[in-house]
Amino acid sequence: MASLAARALALARTHSSRAPSRSLSTTRVVRQEATPNLGTVPAAKKPVGAFRGGIVGFLFGFSLASSLAAYHLLEEYKLASAALQASVEELQTSTAKVSAHVRRIEAVEKDLKALSETSATKEDISRVRAEVKKLYDGLHVEFLDLRAHVWGIQEDVHALSKKSSTSVRIV
DSSP states (O other), X not given: OHXXXXXXXXXXXXXXXXXXXXXXXXXXXXXXXXXXXXXXXXOOOOOOOHHHHHHHHHHHHHHHHHHHHHHHHXXXXXXXXXXXXXXXXXXXXXXXXXXXXHHHHHHHHHHHHHHHHHSOOHHHHHHHHHHHHHHHHHHHHHHHHHHHHXXXXXXXXXXXXXXXXXXXXXX
């Protein structure tokens, strides 16, 4: 109550200096009492029109869809890049294998060329065969001549051993 009385006294002092005015309230204290500050009145929002709201919604949806599409495109790019990298690595290993096979084939061809240069041809073999056949035939003839000669010596020795008048005896 004391505060109400102090307030009324302060209002009376300020009011006495002013000119009297007519008011709707019936008591002077109520009339003079200051209204409490309830804050500022918010400015009335301008309603968003259909056209402006449509554009904002369209741009928001378009940017959201674009960002999702870019994200998926980036993921697809990463997957394709990884697949391409794996394919390149597989190609490198297969190329290394093919290179190794080619080197082995070249080595075999080199050995084959060296062997073909040192090996005998059909003509060489037929010529050597003819020479061997001549040698064999010559040796066979000599063997037969030698055999005939040995047989003749055997006959002579046998004839000599049957003769009793000979002084040479073979034991």
